[in-house]
Amino acid sequence: MKRLRFWFEDRLGTAPIFAFMRKKDVPRHKHSFLYYTGSSILLFLIIQIVTGIMLALYYKPTLEQANASVARIMTEIPLGWIIRSVHSWSASFMIALVMIHLVGIALVKAYRRPREATWMTGVLLLVVSMLFGFTGYLLPWDDLSLSATKVGTDIPKAIPVIGAWVTKFLRGGDDVTGDTLTRFFVFHVSVLPLVIFLLLAVHIFLVQKHGMSLPLKAEVKKARVPSLPFWPNFLLRESVAWLVFFGVLVTMAVMFAPSLGPAANLLAPAPSGIKPEWYFLFLFQTLKIFPAHVLFVSGETLAVLLILAAGIVFFALPLIDNRPAEKKGRFFVGLVYAGLIYALALTVWSLL
Amino acid sequence: MRKCRPAPILILIWLFLVMTPFFALCQAPPTPGQPAARTQAESAAPEVLSSGPQNIKEKTAIGVFLAWLWLAIAISIYVLRWKIQEADRVHSTKFYPDAEAGKDIPGDPCNLTEKISTP
């Protein structure tokens, strides 16, 4: 075994990588648990890729066969229901972890110089993850997913100038049809994976380049923070987290497997109780609370523009919060907390 | 004197356990009025197809699998903790020469590792 390892090390020149991993340090302080979130997201992404490929072996992305192929996976294919359930749950877990990761970093201000680009790629990764969820949601092609997609692809129409064009591109036409399904399938299995791999490569490279960030107070006081080598100490600790996450995922997937509604009828009215996946609920509720018209502007347009503006502020947070150690910095911590409370409150409200 | 803080993993586990019932709520079938029944491939009546173990044999198999999974995870974590202690011990003796000088001894505020007294 050792000879095989040395053969690869000699040909591929991997020795510097291991030396780097041994040299790389992970600081230990009261917010160290945030360092575990990044690799856990990777764990769930890998699970998504594996279960996604397995599902794609039997899924048929056409209007006539989509729902039936998912039903076949759930009933005829051995343990197909577990694979589908794991895929569905892992998506939720991954997006939840991405949000925890992002909020945690925003609160400890790990986005400050020189990690602005890392933050920005991270925000884009959140957007791509949510797009993964949005495109995947349509694929079973049941009544609920059809209605949710109709609403979701209708929202960009509220953006002035380019809105109608964006909706038409997403739907492959004016309405949600079989073309939309095929288009979403291609986005879900081809386009978005390529985008996420590219963004991840840049993101992970930047994380390694800049090293792990220190708490703001420690940096300001130039204090020496105790640290742990990444290899093998921190990685072993991460392995414990991965094992637990994996166990929780499989347990939830087995005990709360998702169901499948009947095949979508393009002409039928929307079913009652229609709602998007949980990570869109706060946006969904935001749209609902705006009245139909505010002065001379449509309420929906205003809501969409406000959400876009908030998104842009979030994306450019490192550039706006350029004095993190001062009062301005504390204001932005408050803003992040306010945003978090808003999102949680609206999510709970939408479920009532 | 550093206080012993709960292991960071516990915080993440707690966060997840708190959030998972919330996820389960969101996973409720879309049409609660209709009975959830297992159907064959072509079915004229619109029914929600539920998944999961259908009989006692399958339920037992699933239960056994989950028990085995958690047992294997628990044993793996037990062995991993040994390895973590060993790795921390090795690091505290500054075994690797390419570790930067002047870095603090990581130690372990929760006393999970034994301190090796230096002569």
Next chain:
Amino acid sequence: MNSLLGGWLGALGASLLSPIIKFAFPPYREPDEVKLPLADYRDLAPNTAKTFPWGNKPGILKKIEDGSLQAFVAVCSHLDCNVAYISAQRKFFCACHEGWYDENGVNIAGPPPKPLRRLEISVDGEELIIRRPGFKG
């Protein structure tokens, strides 16, 4: 200790591998028997053939001179192409590599190594029942 950890993680991985493998290999077997409406095959002229579905494979029903039917699995024993019955020559022909079988499905020319598989036929009222040899419904 490394082998202890590796062993347990390996066992965990192996327990997950089995469901994945089962998933990737769909559980399809050929049917044991197939029921067809007799009316569809009653009016076949002697020395003519008609296809029927044998699970996912094609089957051929051929009427012989005395009015009875023969059933074959119409899959070439060489490399699984579908064969056709050529009435004029009273032979089965596989176009992929020019394999020939006689009117009883026995391989006579070209690459096929074995005869065509025969199936048993019985009639039950208005139904034609085609069974794999040895299956007693």
